[in-house]
Amino acid sequence: EDKVVQSPLSLVVHEGDTVTLNCSYEVTNFRSLLWYKQEKKAPTFLFMLTSSGIEKKSGRLSSILDKKELFSILNITATQTGDSAVYLCAVDRAGTASKLTFGTGTRLQVTL
Amino acid sequence: GAGVSQSPRYKVAKRGQDVALRCDPISGHVSLFWYQQALGQGPEFLTYFQNEAQLDKSGLPSDRFFAERPEGSVSTLKIQRTQQEDSAVYLCASSFQGWSETQYFGPGTRLLVL
Incomplete structure (x- = not known):
């Protein structure tokens, strides 16, 4: 059975901090890994990663796959x-x- | 349309009642997916359509759950004899093709069964 584990489960940081969110997986016949941001509504697409070692970047957000x-x-x-x-x-x-x-998911709270 | 839309946004049902949830995918998207997201959990796959064909319904939790997409666009998820769970x-x-294509999500329908 496919499995995705994220850590930490939740995180509180101050504005201006840098954060790193982790995702490990076990899946048969892996094709891609995706990141979504979910506020109080629809998950919105951030990144799709298919190849190792290639960083994807969008503004202050970036992601990489191993x-x-x-x-x-x-x-x-x-x-x-x-x-x-x-x-x-x-x-x-x-x-x-x-x-x-x-x-x-990882619940991120950014405080002033 | 501009995005995936769903209705109603909120539904309160009495236990035992039947409910129908509607999804309007992005125009031209071939593939449509339904997920169930419990509080504090990630979404879990329920079923998948390619056009009007339901190609995978392995995630439907029981035979009380039924989904259809008769004309290959709008889809309805029906839950019969709702339970609190x-x-x-x-x-x-929805996604354009469904194979290695980004899925775009609607805002969801929050169902509360009393």
Whole structure:
């Protein structure tokens, strides 16, 4: 059975701090790993990672995948209160439709 | 439309009542997914459609859950004889093809069964 484990479960930081969120996975026939940000509504897409060692970057957010060690990290630099959300990691398996398996998420709270 | 929409946004049902949740995917998206998200958990896969064909329903928790997408666009998730354990947010997502394509999520329907 596919498995995604995220850590930490929750995190409180001060505005301006840098945070690193972790996602480890076990999946048969791995195809891609995705990061989503979920506030009080729909998960919004952040990154899709398919290749090891290639950093994806969007503003203050970046992510990288290690397919040998089966994990990914999501970095947020110079955090802002608007970054407060649950960050979800999901994996997608090849050979079938894109049925995502999600972790439980990391709840990030950024305080002033 | 601009994004995935779902209705209703909130639904309160008495135990034993039937409910129907609607999803309007992004126009032109072939693939549609339903997920169930319990409080404090990540979304869990329920079922998947490619056009009108339901290709995977392995995540449906019981035969009380039924989904359809008769014309390959709008989808309805129906839950019969609701139970308290059905209380969750039901998320719908769509993607252009479904294979290695990003899924875009709707805002969800929060179902509370009393």
